[in-house]
Amino acid sequence: MLFNSYLFIFIFLPVTLIGYFFINSKINHTIGKKWLVISSLFFYSYWNISYLPLILSSILVNFYSSRWILAEQRQNRKKMIFLLGLGFNLFLLGYFKYRDFFLDNINFLFSSDINFARLALPLGISFFTLQQIAYLVDAFQGITEKKKMTDYSLFVVFFPQLIAGPIVHYQNVMGQFKNNENKKINLDNLKLGIYIFVLGLFKKVILADTFSGWATEGFDHTDTLHFFQAWGTSLSYTFQLYFDFSGYSDMAIGIGYMFNISLPKNFNSPLQARNIVDFWSRWHITLTQFITSYVFTPLVRSFKEINFRNSMIAMFIAMSISGLWHGAAWTFILYGAIHGLAIIVNHSMKKRKIKLPKTLAWFLAFNFINIGFTLFRATSLSDAWKVYQGMLGLTFFQLPKGIISNSFIKSSGMTLGQHMTNDDNLFLVMLILGFIIVLKQKNTMELMDKFKGSHKDAIITAFMFIFCIFGLTRVSEFIYFNF
Amino acid sequence: MDFLKRFFIYCILLFLIISAFILSIDPYDKYGINVFGFKHKAVMQSRDYKFQMLETSDIDYKGFILGSSAAHRFHTEDIKEILKVDVFNYSVQHTTTDDYKAQVNHLLERYNPKFIILNIDFTALDESFDTDNRLYNSSLKKYLFNQKTETHYFDSDYLSLRAIADSFNVIGVNLWGKVTHKYLENGNYINEINKTNRVNLKQSSYPHYKISKKRVSDLLGIKKRLTERNIDIYVLISPLSIEHLRKILDNPNLSKIHNQFKQELSSIFPNVWDFENLGISDYSTPQYFIDSTHPTRSLFKVISKKIFDHSSTNLGTRL
Numbered sequence: 135m136l137f138n139s140y141l142f143i144f145i146f147l148p149v150t151l152i153g154y155f156f157i158n159s160k161i162n163h164t165i166g167k168k169w170l171v172i173s174s175l176f177f178y179s180y181w182n183i184s185y186l187p188l189i190l191s192s193i194l195v196n197f198y199s200s201r202w203i204l205a206e207q208r209q210n211r212k213k214m215i216f217l218l219g220l221g222f223n224l225f226l227l228g229y230f231k232y233r234d235f236f237l238d239n240i241n242f243l244f245s246s247d248i249n250f251a252r253l254a255l256p257l258g259i260s261f262f263t264l265q266q267i268a269y270l271v272d273a274f275q276g277i278t279e280k281k282k283m284t285d286y287s288l289f290v291v292f293f294p295q296l297i298a299g300p301i302v303h304y305q306n307v308m309g310q311f312k313n314n315e316n317k318k319i320n321l322d323n324l325k326l327g328i329y330i331f332v333l334g335l336f337k338k339v340i341l342a343d344t345f346s347g348w349a350t351e352g353f354d355h356t357d358t359l360h361f362f363q364a365w366g367t368s369l370s371y372t373f374q375l376y377f378d379f380s381g382y383s384d385m386a387i388g389i390g391y392m393f394n395i396s397l398p399k400n401f402n403s404p405l406q407a408r409n410i411v412d413f414w415s416r417w418h419i420t421l422t423q424f425i426t427s428y429v430f431t432p433l434v435r436s437f438k439e440i441n442f443r444n445s446m447i448a449m450f451i452a453m454s455i456s457g458l459w460h461g462a463a464w465t466f467i468l469y470g471a472i473h474g475l476a477i478i479v480n481h482s483m484k485k486r487k488i489k490l491p492k493t494l495a496w497f498l499a500f501n502f503i504n505i506g507f508t509l510f511r512a513t514s515l516s517d518a519w520k521v522y523q524g525m526l527g528l529t530f531f532q533l534p535k536g537i538i539s540n541s542f543i544k545s546s547g548m549t550l551g552q553h554m555t556n557d558d559n560l561f562l563v564m565l566i567l568g569f570i571i572v573l574k575q576k577n578t579m580e581l582m583d584k585f586k587g588s589h590k591d592a593i594i595t596a597f598m599f600i601f602c603i604f605g606l607t608r609v610s611e612f613i614y615f616n617f
Numbered sequence: 618m619d620f621l622k623r624f625f626i627y628c629i630l631l632f633l634i635i636s637a638f639i640l641s642i643d644p645y646d647k648y649g650i651n652v653f654g655f656k657h658k659a660v661m662q663s664r665d666y667k668f669q670m671l672e673t674s675d676i677d678y679k680g681f682i683l684g685s686s687a688a689h690r691f692h693t694e695d696i697k698e699i700l701k702v703d704v705f706n707y708s709v710q711h712t713t714t715d716d717y718k719a720q721v722n723h724l725l726e727r728y729n730p731k732f733i734i735l736n737i738d739f740t741a742l743d744e745s746f747d748t749d750n751r752l753y754n755s756s757l758k759k760y761l762f763n764q765k766t767e768t769h770y771f772d773s774d775y776l777s778l779r780a781i782a783d784s785f786n787v788i789g790v791n792l793w794g795k796v797t798h799k800y801l802e803n804g805n806y807i808n809e810i811n812k813t814n815r816v817n818l819k820q821s822s823y824p825h826y827k828i829s830k831k832r833v834s835d836l837l838g839i840k841k842r843l844t845e846r847n848i849d850i851y852v853l854i855s856p857l858s859i860e861h862l863r864k865i866l867d868n869p870n871l872s873k874i875h876n877q878f879k880q881e882l883s884s885i886f887p888n889v890w891d892f893e894n895l896g897i898s899d900y901s902t903p904q905y906f907i908d909s910t911h912p913t914r915s916l917f918k919v920i921s922k923k924i925f926d927h928s929s930t931n932l933g934t935r936l
Binding site for chain 2: 321324325328340350351354355358360363587588589591592593595596597599600601603604605607
């Protein structure tokens with residue numbers, strides 16, 4: 135089920151919310167949590183019920199593995215169970231997400247013809263697997279205790295964060311469910327939750343989906359992109375991705391508040407970053423934390439000596455893995471790898487105390503991010519290269535209509551036409567608006583701190599909400615559902 | 618007053634105000650509402666407009682083009698040039714077989730045509746693709762005779778951001794603007810060209826596509842009526858750009874339905890021309906397509922020559 139759908143907004147969310155607090159007050163909190171687990175599984179399987187056994191088996195295996203680890207006293211056996219559990223999770227990811235990619239490459243390398251069924255990626259598999267790997271590691275390190283099945287299941291399937299994060303730790307979320315104050319409806323949290331949810335909905339429905347049209351047009355026609363179109367296409371995708379994913383995270387955080395659960399923030403104005411290290415501390419923050427704790431740190435520790443060089447090697451590997459986590463394609467691996475290289479460059483500059491002027495630093499970082507996202511979006515390396523060729527002016531230029539006289543154009547052999555799309559003016563307005571929002575406006579977390587629930591807040595929230603409701607006729611999926 | 622109460626009250630008020638605004642303008646003329654008496658809507662009610670053109674015309678049309686907006690740029694002069702007879706383009710937006718039935722009944726009442734060209738879209742037989750309300754608000758409705766009709770009050774085109782924008786456009790055009798999209802003599806459309814350097818994809822997913830038995834039976838009825846009057850029928854499967862067509866063919870389920878759609882047509886009509894095949898790849902450029910589902914006059918010129926002048930082109934095959 136999509137957050138940006140009538141069914142979710144007007145039926146699923148109110149029924150689940152009212153049901154949860156009603157059960158908490160009239161029956162008991164354990165049943166309330168079970169209600170949330172069942173609702174979340176319904177939310178998950180509404181999309182495709184065939185994924186339900188997969189998530190259930192993943193929960194069961196991880197739950198019992200972690201209990202076994204926690205109960206086991208002998209270190210060797212503990213390690214073995216942990217490795218089996220980890221192997222199970224990696225197998226799930228490998229089979230459902232990377233199998234086709236792997237076989238494709240085998241076929242390419244050895245000119246073989248291994249047949250394989252193109253498997254549909256189970257929704258949210260990357261997120262719920264990652265979250266459970268983190269839990270297994272915590273169990274192995276002894277920093278968590280035995281949990282009840284209901285609590286563990288709720289930690290994995292709590293619907294606001296199930297499909298696309300934020301990636302949470304057990305203690306972050308389940309600790310809040312334990313708090314007695316959080317078992318009753320809290321009107322202040324409900325107001326704040328509605329406000330943040332509407333902000334996220336607005337980002338998705340009005341901003342991301344508008345940019346999506348131009349980005350899709352461009353990436354569907356990489357062969358014919360001229361200079362301005364190529365830039366328009368890549369910038370559209372950068373804005374689309376940011377508004378789409380941060381919009382989803384805002385909605386998740388907003389829904390969390392409605393249930394008195396504070397989910398971790400995931401974005402902090404990432405397009406204002408002045409270098410790539412800064413960018414990753416602002417973009418998909420919970421993934422960065424996961425990669426740092428569970429990939430980078432163990433890698434660094436695995437080296438005999440911890441020094442700058444080894445840390446940077448570990449960073450490069452961790453970022454490449456992060457790229458691969460996003461998707462089973464060379465474009466994603468390359469995306470992770472170039473970000474890894476950029477981080478190494480940033481750290482080296484810092485070590486040598488090289489500092490760039492702020493505006494130049496932002497300009498370079500923004501363009502690097504934009505170029506990286508082009509790779510992220512393109513369906514193949516050659517498609518990405520075609521967009522880059524356009525951006526570098528290696529294809530052709532087409533001047534905007536009316537910029538210069540027709541006769542001059544004809545005599546010089548240049549083409550004249552619609553500049554970017556059929557909606558040139560709207561595109562330019564949206565592009566400027568996009569820059570203003572990402573560079574000059576307060577982000578959701580800052581707006582949240584300012585929120586007072588005043589008359590003005592109510593009007594603005596209602597306006598945004600109603601426009602989104604009118605925009606829901608063009609329901610579209612979130613980009614991160616594909617990862 | 619509390620934030621929550623205010624929020625809900627403003628939401629209800631805004632929803633009602635915006636909905637009332639859209640409905641009072643009725644930009645696509647779907648409900649026949651015109652509170653402000655605007656002469657031009659965002660989409661012309663072609664079912665009424667073309668109906669009136671035929672009612673008042675003195676020309677003895679011998680050929681008719683039926684179809685959806687995809688057939689709008691099928692210029693009658695290009696056929697007249699080859700066949701030397703007067704032709705009327707009776708294509709209207711968003712059509713299903715109900716439209717064709719009503720149109721055939723209407724034109725047979727006034728004219729004695731020699732031939733009819735039916736440019737049929739892939740969507741036309743899709744059960745989940747509703748018949749347009751505008752048919753039921755138009756003068757053509759009575760030509761459905763006693764058929765039971767079902768008006769869809771909650772049309773997905775309405776209560777949308779696009780409808781808000783188009784309502785403002787309607788006001789702007791009627792008060793200060795120039796009407797750019799209009800019908801010309803013989804039901805022809807303005808010679809619109811694709812000003813960009815690419816053919817943009819229109820909606821190309823058909824998630825609930827199921828071939829409607831009722832519509833197949835409607836087509837059989839149309840064929841029977843026309844055959845009784847010795848009228849030739851040329852059925853053209855409307856061209857889609859190659860990118861659009863590939864989206865259909867790459868989906869195994871849809872590809873099967875697409876094939877079935879062609880088979881249904883060829884089993885009903887003796888003269889079916891398939892332009893929805895890979896032969897379109899040489900023509901999938903802005904010269905030939907406004908967007909992926911709307912061919913330009915240039916493409917229809919090629920099609921006319923193929924059908925009526927037997928020109929040798931790799932575009933289209935006879936099924």
